[in-house]
Amino acid sequence: MPVPPTREADESKGQISSGTALLSSVGKPLQSFKPLSNICEAFCGIHLYPNEPKRQVISYHYCSMLDADRRQCLVYDSNSEHAKLIAVEYIISQKLFEALDENEKKYWHSHKYECESGLLVQIAKAMVPEMVVETAEIPALQHLSNTYGKTIQLWPVDDQGNCSHVPHGPPQLLASFTADGQVLPEILEKRDKEMGISTETKRKEREGRVQGNPPAEGADQWVTKGRAWQIYDQGDRGVVEARQ
Template sequence: MTHPRFAAALACALLAAATASAAQRTPPPTAPAGAPKAAGTRALEAGAKILQGNAPLAGFDIYLDGFHPMKDHPDMQVEAHHFCRQVNEDLAQCALFDGNTRTANLTGIEYIISEKLYATLPADERPYWHPHNGEILSGLLVAPGLPAAAEHALMAKKMNSYGKTWHVWNTGANGKPGDALPLGAPMLGWSFNRDGEVFPSVVEERDIRMKVHTGSKRKARADLRPQAHPQGGVDALKGTFQQATQDIPGVVDSAAPAR
Protein backbone atom coordinates (compact mmCIF):
# COMPACT_ATOMS: atom_id res chain seq x y z
CA MET A 1 0.00 0.00 0.00
CA THR A 2 1.39 3.41 -0.97
CA HIS A 3 2.19 5.74 1.92
CA PRO A 4 -0.15 8.80 1.82
CA ARG A 5 2.77 11.26 1.99
CA PHE A 6 4.48 9.49 -0.90
CA ALA A 7 1.27 9.49 -2.94
CA ALA A 8 0.74 13.19 -2.31
CA ALA A 9 4.31 13.99 -3.28
CA LEU A 10 4.01 11.96 -6.46
CA ALA A 11 0.88 13.91 -7.35
CA CYS A 12 3.07 17.02 -7.45
CA ALA A 13 5.52 15.40 -9.86
CA LEU A 14 3.62 16.43 -13.00
CA LEU A 15 3.79 20.06 -11.97
CA ALA A 16 7.49 19.74 -11.25
CA ALA A 17 8.11 18.10 -14.59
CA ALA A 18 6.09 20.76 -16.40
CA THR A 19 8.18 23.54 -14.91
CA ALA A 20 11.53 21.75 -15.29
CA SER A 21 14.17 23.73 -17.11
CA ALA A 22 15.02 22.87 -20.70
CA ALA A 23 18.57 22.40 -19.44
CA GLN A 24 17.39 19.11 -17.95
CA ARG A 25 16.83 17.67 -21.39
CA THR A 26 19.56 15.24 -22.43
CA PRO A 27 19.74 14.43 -26.15
CA PRO A 28 21.53 11.23 -27.20
CA PRO A 29 25.26 11.58 -27.89
CA THR A 30 25.18 9.35 -30.98
CA ALA A 31 23.02 9.41 -34.10
CA PRO A 32 22.18 5.87 -35.23
CA ALA A 33 23.19 4.68 -38.68
CA GLY A 34 20.45 4.57 -41.31
CA ALA A 35 18.41 6.70 -43.66
CA PRO A 36 15.72 9.14 -42.44
CA LYS A 37 12.19 7.74 -42.10
CA ALA A 38 10.29 7.59 -45.36
CA ALA A 39 6.76 8.95 -45.67
CA GLY A 40 5.38 5.43 -45.83
CA THR A 41 7.11 4.48 -42.60
CA ARG A 42 5.65 7.50 -40.84
CA ALA A 43 2.18 6.65 -42.13
CA LEU A 44 2.50 3.11 -40.80
CA GLU A 45 3.59 4.47 -37.43
CA ALA A 46 0.57 6.77 -37.26
CA GLY A 47 -1.79 3.92 -38.09
CA ALA A 48 -0.17 1.60 -35.59
CA LYS A 49 -0.47 4.23 -32.85
CA ILE A 50 -4.21 4.43 -33.40
CA LEU A 51 -4.97 0.75 -34.02
CA GLN A 52 -2.45 -1.23 -32.02
CA GLY A 53 -1.61 0.58 -28.80
CA ASN A 54 1.47 0.02 -26.68
CA ALA A 55 0.15 -1.73 -23.59
CA PRO A 56 3.46 -3.38 -22.51
CA LEU A 57 5.07 0.08 -22.34
CA ALA A 58 2.38 1.56 -20.11
CA GLY A 59 3.60 2.17 -16.60
CA PHE A 60 7.25 2.79 -17.45
CA ASP A 61 6.87 6.12 -15.69
CA ILE A 62 9.51 6.06 -12.94
CA TYR A 63 12.51 7.99 -14.20
CA LEU A 64 15.89 7.44 -12.54
CA ASP A 65 19.26 8.80 -13.63
CA GLY A 66 22.54 7.27 -12.50
CA PHE A 67 25.88 5.88 -13.57
CA HIS A 68 27.24 2.41 -14.32
CA PRO A 69 30.78 1.14 -14.71
CA MET A 70 31.07 -2.00 -16.78
CA LYS A 71 32.01 -4.83 -14.45
CA ASP A 72 34.73 -6.18 -16.72
CA HIS A 73 35.86 -2.68 -17.79
CA PRO A 74 35.43 -0.32 -14.80
CA ASP A 75 37.01 2.57 -16.71
CA MET A 76 34.04 2.51 -19.08
CA GLN A 77 31.52 4.60 -17.15
CA VAL A 78 28.17 5.62 -18.61
CA GLU A 79 25.23 7.73 -17.55
CA ALA A 80 22.05 5.68 -17.76
CA HIS A 81 18.56 7.12 -17.99
CA HIS A 82 16.26 4.49 -16.48
CA PHE A 83 12.56 4.42 -17.32
CA CYS A 84 11.04 1.83 -15.00
CA ARG A 85 7.80 0.01 -14.22
CA GLN A 86 7.27 -1.23 -10.68
CA VAL A 87 5.85 -4.72 -11.29
CA ASN A 88 5.23 -5.41 -7.60
CA GLU A 89 6.81 -4.54 -4.25
CA ASP A 90 9.85 -6.71 -4.98
CA LEU A 91 10.49 -6.30 -8.72
CA ALA A 92 10.90 -3.42 -11.14
CA GLN A 93 11.98 -3.56 -14.77
CA CYS A 94 13.66 -0.70 -16.59
CA ALA A 95 14.56 0.30 -20.12
CA LEU A 96 17.87 2.19 -20.29
CA PHE A 97 18.50 5.08 -22.66
CA ASP A 98 21.39 7.45 -23.40
CA GLY A 99 19.14 10.50 -23.04
CA ASN A 100 15.64 11.56 -22.07
CA THR A 101 14.33 12.96 -25.34
CA ARG A 102 12.22 11.34 -28.06
CA THR A 103 15.36 10.53 -30.07
CA ALA A 104 17.18 8.79 -27.19
CA ASN A 105 18.74 5.43 -28.03
CA LEU A 106 17.73 2.27 -26.17
CA THR A 107 21.04 1.06 -24.74
CA GLY A 108 20.17 -1.62 -22.22
CA ILE A 109 17.86 -3.10 -19.60
CA GLU A 110 17.89 -3.38 -15.83
CA TYR A 111 15.86 -5.52 -13.45
CA ILE A 112 15.64 -4.33 -9.85
CA ILE A 113 14.81 -6.74 -7.04
CA SER A 114 14.40 -6.44 -3.32
CA GLU A 115 16.75 -7.81 -0.70
CA LYS A 116 14.16 -10.54 -0.09
CA LEU A 117 14.30 -11.79 -3.68
CA TYR A 118 18.09 -11.49 -3.81
CA ALA A 119 18.26 -13.89 -0.86
CA THR A 120 16.48 -16.52 -2.98
CA LEU A 121 19.06 -16.40 -5.81
CA PRO A 122 21.50 -19.30 -6.18
CA ALA A 123 25.13 -18.49 -5.41
CA ASP A 124 26.23 -18.63 -9.07
CA GLU A 125 23.56 -16.07 -10.05
CA ARG A 126 24.39 -13.40 -7.47
CA PRO A 127 27.55 -12.08 -9.20
CA TYR A 128 25.30 -10.65 -11.92
CA TRP A 129 23.44 -8.42 -9.46
CA HIS A 130 24.94 -5.15 -8.24
CA PRO A 131 24.05 -3.50 -4.91
CA HIS A 132 22.29 -0.14 -4.77
CA ASN A 133 23.07 1.32 -1.34
CA GLY A 134 26.23 3.04 -2.60
CA GLU A 135 24.36 4.72 -5.44
CA ILE A 136 21.64 5.95 -3.11
CA LEU A 137 23.68 7.09 -0.10
CA SER A 138 26.29 8.83 -2.28
CA GLY A 139 23.60 10.85 -4.06
CA LEU A 140 24.63 9.54 -7.48
CA LEU A 141 21.18 8.07 -8.20
CA VAL A 142 18.52 10.74 -8.72
CA ALA A 143 14.89 10.91 -9.81
CA PRO A 144 14.74 14.04 -12.01
CA GLY A 145 11.60 16.14 -11.73
CA LEU A 146 10.30 14.64 -8.51
CA PRO A 147 9.78 16.90 -5.50
CA ALA A 148 12.40 16.31 -2.81
CA ALA A 149 10.00 14.49 -0.49
CA ALA A 150 8.87 12.07 -3.19
CA GLU A 151 12.42 11.40 -4.34
CA HIS A 152 13.52 10.71 -0.77
CA ALA A 153 10.64 8.28 -0.28
CA LEU A 154 11.48 6.52 -3.53
CA MET A 155 15.14 6.13 -2.55
CA ALA A 156 14.12 4.81 0.88
CA LYS A 157 12.08 2.08 -0.83
CA LYS A 158 15.07 1.14 -3.00
CA MET A 159 17.49 0.78 -0.09
CA ASN A 160 19.07 -2.71 0.07
CA SER A 161 17.85 -3.54 -3.44
CA TYR A 162 19.89 -5.00 -6.31
CA GLY A 163 20.03 -4.54 -10.07
CA LYS A 164 20.92 -6.80 -12.98
CA THR A 165 21.96 -4.60 -15.88
CA TRP A 166 23.00 -5.38 -19.43
CA HIS A 167 24.29 -2.64 -21.70
CA VAL A 168 24.02 -3.60 -25.37
CA TRP A 169 24.97 -0.36 -27.16
CA ASN A 170 27.95 1.88 -26.51
CA THR A 171 26.77 5.26 -27.75
CA GLY A 172 29.67 7.14 -26.20
CA ALA A 173 31.31 7.34 -22.78
CA ASN A 174 34.01 9.37 -21.02
CA GLY A 175 34.52 11.71 -23.95
CA LYS A 176 34.97 8.87 -26.44
CA PRO A 177 32.69 8.52 -29.48
CA GLY A 178 30.19 5.71 -29.58
CA ASP A 179 29.09 3.20 -32.18
CA ALA A 180 26.42 4.02 -34.75
CA LEU A 181 24.89 0.58 -34.16
CA PRO A 182 24.80 -1.81 -31.19
CA LEU A 183 27.95 -3.87 -31.72
CA GLY A 184 29.63 -6.68 -29.84
CA ALA A 185 28.59 -8.69 -26.82
CA PRO A 186 26.37 -7.30 -24.06
CA MET A 187 28.30 -5.81 -21.13
CA LEU A 188 27.32 -6.36 -17.51
CA GLY A 189 26.85 -3.05 -15.74
CA TRP A 190 27.80 -2.56 -12.10
CA SER A 191 27.40 0.08 -9.40
CA PHE A 192 29.76 2.55 -7.74
CA ASN A 193 30.28 1.54 -4.12
CA ARG A 194 33.13 3.82 -2.99
CA ASP A 195 33.84 7.50 -3.22
CA GLY A 196 36.35 8.21 -5.95
CA GLU A 197 35.33 5.36 -8.26
CA VAL A 198 33.23 7.45 -10.63
CA PHE A 199 35.04 10.06 -12.71
CA PRO A 200 34.26 13.48 -11.15
CA SER A 201 33.80 15.08 -14.58
CA VAL A 202 31.00 12.65 -15.41
CA VAL A 203 29.03 13.62 -12.32
CA GLU A 204 29.75 17.34 -12.63
CA GLU A 205 28.56 17.41 -16.24
CA ARG A 206 25.32 15.61 -15.28
CA ASP A 207 24.68 17.89 -12.31
CA ILE A 208 25.12 21.07 -14.37
CA ARG A 209 23.03 19.81 -17.27
CA MET A 210 20.17 18.47 -15.15
CA LYS A 211 20.37 21.11 -12.43
CA VAL A 212 20.85 18.67 -9.55
CA HIS A 213 23.46 18.64 -6.80
CA THR A 214 24.85 15.23 -5.92
CA GLY A 215 26.44 16.50 -2.72
CA SER A 216 23.15 17.92 -1.46
CA LYS A 217 21.37 14.66 -2.27
CA ARG A 218 23.97 12.81 -0.23
CA LYS A 219 23.45 15.03 2.80
CA ALA A 220 19.67 14.75 2.56
CA ARG A 221 19.90 10.94 2.52
CA ALA A 222 22.11 10.61 5.59
CA ASP A 223 19.02 9.57 7.55
CA LEU A 224 18.80 6.44 5.37
CA ARG A 225 22.13 5.04 6.62
CA PRO A 226 20.57 3.17 9.57
CA GLN A 227 18.40 1.27 7.05
CA ALA A 228 21.45 0.04 5.11
CA HIS A 229 22.24 -3.65 5.41
CA PRO A 230 25.53 -5.21 4.27
CA GLN A 231 25.17 -6.14 0.60
CA GLY A 232 26.71 -8.63 -1.75
CA GLY A 233 28.92 -7.22 -4.50
CA VAL A 234 30.06 -4.04 -2.73
CA ASP A 235 33.69 -5.20 -2.93
CA ALA A 236 33.40 -6.79 -6.39
CA LEU A 237 35.39 -3.95 -8.01
CA LYS A 238 37.46 -2.96 -5.00
CA GLY A 239 41.01 -2.11 -6.10
CA THR A 240 40.22 -2.15 -9.83
CA PHE A 241 40.01 1.63 -10.22
CA GLN A 242 43.17 3.61 -10.93
CA GLN A 243 42.11 6.56 -8.79
CA ALA A 244 42.12 6.55 -4.98
CA THR A 245 38.87 5.51 -3.32
CA GLN A 246 37.38 5.48 0.14
CA ASP A 247 34.40 3.88 1.83
CA ILE A 248 30.95 5.43 1.78
CA PRO A 249 29.48 5.46 5.30
CA GLY A 250 26.84 2.75 5.58
CA VAL A 251 27.96 0.83 2.47
CA VAL A 252 29.44 -2.52 3.53
CA ASP A 253 30.00 -5.82 1.72
CA SER A 254 28.13 -8.72 3.31
CA ALA A 255 31.24 -10.86 3.01
CA ALA A 256 33.53 -8.29 4.68
CA PRO A 257 34.91 -9.08 8.15
CA ALA A 258 33.09 -7.39 11.01
CA ARG A 259 34.64 -4.02 11.94
Protein backbone atom coordinates in the same frame (compact mmCIF):
# COMPACT_ATOMS: atom_id res chain seq x y z
CA MET B 1 14.39 23.48 -9.41
CA PRO B 2 16.18 24.33 -12.68
CA VAL B 3 14.52 22.88 -15.74
CA PRO B 4 16.54 19.79 -16.77
CA PRO B 5 17.63 20.29 -20.36
CA THR B 6 16.80 17.57 -22.83
CA ARG B 7 20.05 15.87 -23.77
CA GLU B 8 20.54 14.97 -27.39
CA ALA B 9 22.10 11.63 -28.10
CA ASP B 10 25.73 11.91 -29.18
CA GLU B 11 25.21 10.50 -32.65
CA SER B 12 23.26 12.18 -35.44
CA LYS B 13 19.57 11.37 -35.26
CA GLY B 14 19.23 10.51 -38.95
CA GLN B 15 16.19 11.13 -41.06
CA ILE B 16 12.77 9.51 -40.96
CA SER B 17 11.13 9.19 -44.37
CA SER B 18 7.70 10.64 -44.93
CA GLY B 19 6.36 7.14 -45.54
CA THR B 20 7.73 5.87 -42.24
CA ALA B 21 6.38 8.89 -40.40
CA LEU B 22 2.94 8.32 -41.95
CA LEU B 23 2.92 4.67 -40.94
CA SER B 24 3.85 5.64 -37.40
CA SER B 25 1.18 8.34 -37.06
CA VAL B 26 -1.54 6.10 -38.52
CA GLY B 27 -0.59 3.00 -36.56
CA LYS B 28 -0.13 4.55 -33.12
CA PRO B 29 -3.85 5.10 -32.31
CA LEU B 30 -4.66 1.54 -33.38
CA GLN B 31 -2.08 -0.34 -31.33
CA SER B 32 -1.73 -1.35 -27.71
CA PHE B 33 1.29 -0.35 -25.63
CA LYS B 34 0.22 -1.82 -22.30
CA PRO B 35 3.67 -2.87 -21.02
CA LEU B 36 4.99 0.65 -21.59
CA SER B 37 1.97 2.25 -19.94
CA ASN B 38 3.00 0.54 -16.69
CA ILE B 39 6.22 2.60 -16.45
CA CYS B 40 5.88 4.60 -13.24
CA GLU B 41 9.40 5.65 -12.20
CA ALA B 42 12.21 7.54 -13.90
CA PHE B 43 15.74 7.80 -12.53
CA CYS B 44 19.11 8.98 -13.78
CA GLY B 45 22.26 7.28 -12.55
CA ILE B 46 25.72 6.28 -13.70
CA HIS B 47 26.87 2.73 -14.43
CA LEU B 48 30.36 1.32 -14.79
CA TYR B 49 31.86 -1.79 -16.36
CA PRO B 50 33.06 -4.02 -13.49
CA ASN B 51 36.07 -5.20 -15.51
CA GLU B 52 36.92 -1.64 -16.65
CA PRO B 53 35.69 0.67 -13.85
CA LYS B 54 36.94 3.80 -15.63
CA ARG B 55 34.37 3.15 -18.38
CA GLN B 56 31.29 4.90 -17.03
CA VAL B 57 27.91 5.57 -18.61
CA ILE B 58 25.20 8.11 -17.74
CA SER B 59 22.00 6.08 -17.76
CA TYR B 60 18.34 7.11 -17.81
CA HIS B 61 16.06 4.45 -16.32
CA TYR B 62 12.33 4.11 -16.96
CA CYS B 63 10.93 1.44 -14.67
CA SER B 64 7.75 -0.54 -14.13
CA MET B 65 6.85 -2.70 -11.15
CA LEU B 66 6.01 -6.36 -11.58
CA ASP B 67 5.23 -6.69 -7.87
CA ALA B 68 6.55 -5.53 -4.49
CA ASP B 69 9.81 -7.44 -4.99
CA ARG B 70 10.55 -6.91 -8.70
CA ARG B 71 11.03 -4.00 -11.09
CA GLN B 72 12.19 -3.93 -14.70
CA CYS B 73 13.75 -0.89 -16.35
CA LEU B 74 14.45 0.30 -19.87
CA VAL B 75 17.75 2.17 -19.87
CA TYR B 76 18.51 4.95 -22.38
CA ASP B 77 21.53 7.15 -23.10
CA SER B 78 19.52 10.37 -22.77
CA ASN B 79 16.09 11.77 -21.97
CA SER B 80 15.59 12.83 -25.57
CA GLU B 81 12.94 11.46 -27.92
CA HIS B 82 15.89 10.25 -30.01
CA ALA B 83 17.51 8.37 -27.10
CA LYS B 84 19.05 4.98 -27.73
CA LEU B 85 17.87 1.97 -25.72
CA ILE B 86 21.27 0.91 -24.39
CA ALA B 87 20.47 -1.55 -21.60
CA VAL B 88 17.90 -3.26 -19.44
CA GLU B 89 18.02 -3.49 -15.66
CA TYR B 90 16.16 -5.91 -13.43
CA ILE B 91 15.74 -4.84 -9.81
CA ILE B 92 14.83 -7.21 -6.98
CA SER B 93 14.34 -6.99 -3.23
CA GLN B 94 16.96 -8.07 -0.72
CA LYS B 95 14.80 -11.10 0.09
CA LEU B 96 14.90 -12.31 -3.51
CA PHE B 97 18.61 -11.53 -3.86
CA GLU B 98 19.52 -13.57 -0.79
CA ALA B 99 17.59 -16.52 -2.24
CA LEU B 100 19.75 -16.58 -5.41
CA ASP B 101 22.41 -19.25 -5.77
CA GLU B 102 26.00 -18.16 -5.26
CA ASN B 103 26.88 -18.34 -8.96
CA GLU B 104 24.01 -16.03 -9.92
CA LYS B 105 24.82 -13.43 -7.25
CA LYS B 106 28.01 -12.39 -9.04
CA TYR B 107 25.95 -10.60 -11.71
CA TRP B 108 24.10 -8.33 -9.25
CA HIS B 109 24.97 -5.01 -7.65
CA SER B 110 23.67 -3.17 -4.59
CA HIS B 111 21.95 0.24 -4.68
CA LYS B 112 22.76 1.43 -1.15
CA TYR B 113 25.65 3.77 -1.98
CA GLU B 114 24.18 5.44 -5.06
CA CYS B 115 20.90 6.13 -3.23
CA GLU B 116 22.60 7.62 -0.16
CA SER B 117 25.27 9.57 -2.06
CA GLY B 118 23.03 11.43 -4.53
CA LEU B 119 24.30 9.53 -7.57
CA LEU B 120 20.81 8.20 -8.30
CA VAL B 121 18.17 10.91 -8.83
CA GLN B 122 14.60 11.04 -10.02
CA ILE B 123 13.92 12.60 -13.42
CA ALA B 124 11.38 15.35 -12.77
CA LYS B 125 9.23 17.17 -15.26
CA ALA B 126 10.08 20.76 -16.06
CA MET B 127 8.81 23.36 -13.60
CA VAL B 128 8.19 20.87 -10.77
CA PRO B 129 9.36 22.66 -7.57
CA GLU B 130 12.41 21.21 -5.85
CA MET B 131 10.47 20.75 -2.60
CA VAL B 132 7.94 18.56 -4.42
CA VAL B 133 10.73 16.56 -6.08
CA GLU B 134 12.45 15.99 -2.74
CA THR B 135 9.19 14.89 -1.07
CA ALA B 136 8.69 12.19 -3.70
CA GLU B 137 12.35 11.27 -4.14
CA ILE B 138 13.31 10.51 -0.54
CA PRO B 139 10.88 7.62 0.14
CA ALA B 140 11.43 6.16 -3.34
CA LEU B 141 15.20 6.07 -2.85
CA GLN B 142 14.91 4.74 0.69
CA HIS B 143 13.07 1.75 -0.76
CA LEU B 144 15.54 1.36 -3.64
CA SER B 145 18.52 1.49 -1.26
CA ASN B 146 17.72 -2.06 -0.13
CA THR B 147 17.34 -3.51 -3.62
CA TYR B 148 19.73 -5.19 -6.06
CA GLY B 149 20.15 -4.71 -9.80
CA LYS B 150 21.30 -6.81 -12.74
CA THR B 151 22.09 -4.55 -15.69
CA ILE B 152 22.84 -5.90 -19.15
CA GLN B 153 24.19 -3.39 -21.64
CA LEU B 154 23.19 -3.98 -25.25
CA TRP B 155 24.58 -0.90 -27.03
CA PRO B 156 27.95 0.59 -25.95
CA VAL B 157 27.84 4.40 -26.07
CA ASP B 158 30.72 5.32 -23.77
CA ASP B 159 33.60 5.39 -26.28
CA GLN B 160 34.26 9.13 -26.15
CA GLY B 161 30.89 9.71 -27.77
CA ASN B 162 31.85 7.65 -30.83
CA CYS B 163 29.16 5.03 -30.59
CA SER B 164 28.16 2.81 -33.45
CA HIS B 165 25.13 3.25 -35.71
CA VAL B 166 23.85 -0.12 -34.53
CA PRO B 167 24.40 -2.13 -31.34
CA HIS B 168 27.61 -4.13 -31.64
CA GLY B 169 29.39 -6.79 -29.64
CA PRO B 170 27.94 -9.18 -27.07
CA PRO B 171 25.81 -7.99 -24.15
CA GLN B 172 27.94 -6.82 -21.24
CA LEU B 173 27.44 -6.55 -17.53
CA LEU B 174 27.26 -3.13 -15.88
CA ALA B 175 27.61 -2.39 -12.16
CA SER B 176 27.00 0.41 -9.66
CA PHE B 177 29.30 2.45 -7.44
CA THR B 178 29.91 1.38 -3.85
CA ALA B 179 32.12 4.12 -2.36
CA ASP B 180 33.42 7.66 -2.73
CA GLY B 181 36.18 8.21 -5.26
CA GLN B 182 34.95 5.68 -7.82
CA VAL B 183 32.91 7.92 -10.12
CA LEU B 184 34.91 10.07 -12.54
CA PRO B 185 34.49 13.78 -11.64
CA GLU B 186 33.99 14.75 -15.29
CA ILE B 187 31.20 12.19 -15.74
CA LEU B 188 29.45 13.39 -12.58
CA GLU B 189 29.79 17.02 -13.64
CA LYS B 190 28.34 16.19 -17.06
CA ARG B 191 25.38 14.36 -15.51
CA ASP B 192 24.64 17.19 -13.08
CA LYS B 193 24.74 19.72 -15.90
CA GLU B 194 22.34 17.64 -17.99
CA MET B 195 19.92 17.27 -15.09
CA GLY B 196 20.30 20.80 -13.72
CA ILE B 197 21.08 19.45 -10.25
CA SER B 198 23.87 19.17 -7.69
CA THR B 199 24.78 15.67 -6.53
CA GLU B 200 26.38 17.13 -3.41
CA THR B 201 23.15 18.94 -2.53
CA LYS B 202 21.21 15.72 -3.08
CA ARG B 203 23.60 13.92 -0.78
CA LYS B 204 23.10 16.44 2.01
CA GLU B 205 19.31 16.27 1.61
CA ARG B 206 19.47 12.50 2.15
CA GLU B 207 21.66 12.44 5.25
CA GLY B 208 19.78 10.54 7.94
CA ARG B 209 16.78 10.16 5.63
CA VAL B 210 18.01 7.61 3.08
CA GLN B 211 19.96 4.80 4.69
CA GLY B 212 20.17 1.30 3.28
CA ASN B 213 21.11 -1.95 4.92
CA PRO B 214 24.70 -3.14 4.52
CA PRO B 215 24.92 -4.87 1.11
CA ALA B 216 24.15 -8.57 1.34
CA GLU B 217 26.95 -11.08 0.94
CA GLY B 218 27.53 -11.95 -2.71
CA ALA B 219 26.67 -8.57 -4.27
CA ASP B 220 29.22 -6.18 -5.82
CA GLN B 221 31.79 -8.90 -6.35
CA TRP B 222 33.89 -6.67 -8.61
CA VAL B 223 34.77 -4.81 -5.38
CA THR B 224 34.24 -7.26 -2.54
CA LYS B 225 35.96 -10.24 -4.12
CA GLY B 226 37.92 -8.68 -6.96
CA ARG B 227 35.84 -10.70 -9.44
CA ALA B 228 35.22 -8.50 -12.46
CA TRP B 229 32.76 -10.83 -14.19
CA GLN B 230 32.09 -9.95 -17.79
CA ILE B 231 30.65 -11.47 -20.96
CA TYR B 232 33.04 -12.02 -23.85
CA ASP B 233 32.53 -12.89 -27.50
CA GLN B 234 34.67 -15.84 -28.53
CA GLY B 235 34.73 -14.84 -32.18
CA ASP B 236 34.90 -17.57 -34.81
CA ARG B 237 33.89 -20.24 -32.34
CA GLY B 238 30.51 -18.54 -32.07
CA VAL B 239 30.51 -18.98 -28.29
CA VAL B 240 29.61 -16.34 -25.74
CA GLU B 241 30.76 -17.03 -22.22
CA ALA B 242 31.02 -15.26 -18.87
CA ARG B 243 34.42 -15.25 -17.24
CA GLN B 244 36.44 -13.37 -14.68
